[in-house]
Amino acid sequence: MSADPSGAIRLAKLLAKRGVASRRKAEQLIVDGCVAVNGELVTHPATMVHPVNDRVNVNGVALPKAQDDAYYLFYKPKGCITTRTDPHGRKTVFDLLGKIPEVVQPIGRLDFDTEGALLLTNDGALAHALTHPSRKVPKRYLAKVYRTPSEKTLKLIESGKVFLEDGPVHNAKVRVVDTTDKTNAWVEITVTEGRNRLIRRLFQQVGHPVAKLRRESFGTISIRGLERGQARRLTADEVRRLRDLSQGIKPKKAGRVKRKAGFAVPRKKMRRTGRGQRKPKRG
Numbered sequence: 001m002s003a004d005p006s007g008a009i010r011l012a013k014l015l016a017k018r019g020v021a022s023r024r025k026a027e028q029l030i031v032d033g034c035v036a037v038n039g040e041l042v043t044h045p046a047t048m049v050h051p052v053n054d055r056v057n058v059n060g061v062a063l064p065k066a067q068d069d070a071y072y073l074f075y076k077p078k079g080c081i082t083t084r085t086d087p088h089g090r091k092t093v094f095d096l097l098g099k100i101p102e103v104v105q106p107i108g109r110l111d112f113d114t115e116g117a118l119l120l121t122n123d124g125a126l127a128h129a130l131t132h133p134s135r136k137v138p139k140r141y142l143a144k145v146y147r148t149p150s151e152k153t154l155k156l157i158e159s160g161k162v163f164l165e166d167g168p169v170h171n172a173k174v175r176v177v178d179t180t181d182k183t184n185a186w187v188e189i190t191v192t193e194g195r196n197r198l199i200r201r202l203f204q205q206v207g208h209p210v211a212k213l214r215r216e217s218f219g220t221i222s223i224r225g226l227e228r229g230q231a232r233r234l235t236a237d238e239v240r241r242l243r244d245l246s247q248g249i250k251p252k253k254a255g256r257v258k259r260k261a262g263f264a265v266p267r268k269k270m271r272r273t274g275r276g277q278r279k280p281k282r283g
Contacts, residue, residue: 013124022105070122072097076118080095090112105124116215141216143212144211
């Protein structure tokens with residue numbers, strides 16, 4: 001779809017880009033009648049607005065000013081939630097992040113008892129794409145489970161034949177990485193879905209309840225080198241890899257493509273000639 005020549009964008013996209021909420025929550029705010037454009041309530045998320053010329057308020061408060069795009073990795077500890085506020089008074093990741101100059105939102109979520117890699121950004125379009133089921137962005141977890149799963153159970157998980165109340169689990173990769181002296185095991189599992197409490201429900205279904213759960217990586221971004229509660233900005237290379245993943249490029253090729261006129265163009269493999277020059281490999 002080509003860009004609107006007037007510079008107008010969808011209202012929900014503008015709210016997400018300004019860090020008000022994720023794209024999905026922004027759409028709900030609009031439907032709930034919380035958003036006004038030029039003094040009039042708007043209830044359709046696809047309403048087109050101009051970021052500069054139109055006045056947009058959310059619950060009577062003007063949108064934050066436009067910011068530079070920001071991308072962070074946070075090592076979420078267990079015992080906190082990923083929303084900005086909590087009616088039950090529990091800690092949120094924003095209580096622990098410290099002073100970040102931009103207004104950012106989590107890409108996806110981690111439940112209260114799960115720790116690990118959490119990406120945050122004010123780039124609503126990228127966040128929306130990375131969490132869309134069609135992109136199949138991998139998330140890798142390390143789970144401590146009760147009793148060591150058998151090879152038969154591991155194959156059952158990978159075959160997509162484990163059925164939960166909201167459907168079967170597809171595209172999972174799983175292996176046992178260690179066992180404990182109490183017959184428990186550490187299991188590495190990679191999934192491409194983002195359903196609520198998916199890993200815990202999956203292992204519960206096959207008879208191996210989860211005692212501890214940590215997300216090791218989101219896409220190609222790992223928490224290696226971070227301590228619990230620490231955050232850092234993503235590098236330009238990491239952001240480039242996430243953009244590739246958001247376009248459906250496989251993780252192994254993410255960040256390794258050339259771009260021309262707004263498109264991702266895979267780099268050709270090269271072979272050396274006798275004079276030291278490099279030419280594309282045939283085939």
